[in-house]
Amino acid sequence: MDQKKLWQTKWKKMPSKSPPNNFAIRAYHVIKQGKYQTLLDLGCGNGRDSLFFARKGLHVIAVDFSESGPRQLRKQAAEKKLANLEVVRQDISQLKFKPNSFDVIYAHLSLHYFTDKATKRIFNQLHNLLKKDGLLFVKCKSTNDMLYSRGRKLEEDMYEFRGHVRHFLTENT
Secondary structure, X not given: OOHHHHHHHXXXXXXXXXXXXXXXXXXXXXXXXOOOOEEEEEOOOOOHHHHHHHHOXXXXXXXXXXXXXXXXXXXXXXXOOOOOEEEEEOOHHHOOOOOOOEEEEEEEOOOOOOOHHHHHHHHHHHHHHEEEEEEEEEXXXXXXXXXXXXXXXXXXXXXXXXXXXXXXXXXXX
């Protein structure tokens, strides 16, 4: 299944107003210890974490490749008059930002969809986008996940199960 179509459908069905996930809350406990101002939310979906970070005063650029999730986020940001939240429709594998643009890069379950080659390229790009002494928060599926090895194998540690592609990562990936 086309991954854009999968997520387009998923975000249309998902409630637009959800609380931030625990990963965002834990990340913010670290972020607030420093003088961080800008945050890039990769694969923001319907933006529940982007909204959380913006409400905490960070300038947030929320990125997703679907149309429906960011549409919901734009609507909520406008309703809440959050001028410090920008929503950008881009593919994570082809980000178009200047080097050293962000104090914090946050990726909740959005970086485990790519081949090994693409993943390495993406992480190199993220390194270039992150300011010196910036923070990178990444949560992804690991080979310890209960869905590991389920479905059609696409490459080493990467499977398609029920239309959903996942790359299960290890510490060495």
